[in-house]
Amino acid sequence: MPRTKQFDEKEVLNKAMELFWEKGFHATSIQDLVSHIGINRASIYDTYGDKTALFDKAFEQYRNNSLESLRNILHSEPDVKKGFQNLFQLVIDDVKTGRCTKGCFVVNTITELVPGDAALQNKLVQNSAITEALFAEYIRNGITSGNLTTSKNPEAMAFTLFTLFSGLRVMAKIEQNPSKLSDTIAIGLTILD
C-alpha cells in the first residue's frame, strides 16, 4: 500500500559516511547532509533518526567495511610481513593518488569524540580489540607456520603495529611525501623481526 522509498538506504548511508568521515561529526550539519546526499531532511529523520543515530549507523558501516577488507588483505597473503606491507600500502596509495585525504574515520572519531558519549567509546574500544585480535592471530599463525621468526610477544607486536598504523593515518593527512611514509613502513615492520 505505501509509497516506496525513492532512494537506496545503503547508498544514502554511504554518502552520509563520506561526509562525516571527511568533516567529522560537529562540522557536518544536517543541511550539509541534505545537500550532499540529495534527499529531503524529513526522509533522513524518518529513516535513520536524528543526527547522532545517523552518525552511528554511518560509522558502523565504515567499521564493517574496514574490518572486512582488513581480513581480506591479511588472509590473502600467507607471508606476514608482506600482509602488513600490503595493508600499510593502502595508506600510501591514498596519499599518492590524492584521492582520499580524509584519514581514518575511526581515528578521526576517537580524537574528536573521546572523551564523551560512553556508548560510542565502548564501540571504539571494542573495534580496537577486534583489530588487535585479528593482527595477533595473523602473527601467531605466521610464527606457528614458521613464516615468522621472533621471540617477541605476538599480542604486543599486534598492538604496536596497530598503534603505528593509527599514527600513519594521522601523519598521512599532512605528510605528502609518499617515500617518507614508505620508509616508515619498512622500519616499522622490523618490529616483527
Add this chain to the structure above:
Amino acid sequence: MPRTKQFDEKEVLNKAMELFWEKGFHATSIQDLVSHIGINRASIYDTYGDKTALFDKAFEQYRNNSLESLRNILHSEPDVKKGFQNLFQLVIDDVKTGRCTKGCFVVNTITELVPGDAALQNKLVQNSAITEALFAEYIRNGITSGNLTTSKNPEAMAFTLFTLFSGLRVMAKIEQNPSKLSDTIAIGLTILD
C-alpha cells in the same frame, strides 16, 4: 590613560587552550569559552580577535609548550632509548593518573581540521618537520657518540618514532590498560636497534 585589563592574557589563553584541546574547534562555542574562562565575550574579541584567531593563538601556545618540554626531556637524557622512553612515558602517566584524557592537541587538530584551512595545514606540516628534525638530531648524536648502534637511517627512524608517538596518543584515548601501552613502547623502541 586607559583602564587596565582585569585578566592576565597568558592565563586566559591557557584556559582557552585547555578547552579547544579537550573539545576541538567546532565543538567549542564562544559561550563555552566565556563560561570556562570567566571573562566577557567582548574582552575575548577585543583582545584576541574572532574564534579562529583565538584558536590559532591557543594552538600556537600549545606548540611552544610542547616543543620546549620535548627538547628538555630529550636533552636531559644522554641515553637515546631512555630519552624516548621518558618521552613516551608521559603519555602513559596521563592514562595512569586519568588526569588528562584530551590526547594531543596537535593530533586532534590534524584529524579535525585537515583538509581545510591552508595556513593551519602549513603550520602543522612545519610543526611536524621541527619535531622530526629534533628526533633525528637526537638519534644522530646518539650514533655519533656510540650510545646507539644501528645501520638504519636516522631520519627514517625519527619519522617512524614520531608516527608511533602520534598513534600512541590516539590509542591512549581509548586504551585504559597502561601496561599494554608500556609493552608497545618497549617494542616500538626496538626500532632503534
Add this chain to the structure above:
DNA sequence: TTTGTATCGGAACGATAGTTCCAAAATAGA
C-alpha cells in the same frame, strides 16, 4: 580632581543549528 581612553557587562544582531510538522504526492493492494 578632572579628563580621556580602553575595558567591561550584557543585550541584541542576523545566520544557522537540529528538529518537527503538515499538506501534497505517490504507490501497492482491494
Add this chain to the structure above:
DNA sequence: TCTATTTTGGAACTATCGTTCCGATACAAA
C-alpha cells in the same frame, strides 16, 4: 479505479551559533 498508507518537499519552530554594539565603568595621565 479507488483507497489506504507512507514518503516527500518545504515551511517553520526553538535554541544556539559567532559577532557586534553600546552605555556604564574604571583607571592612567594631566
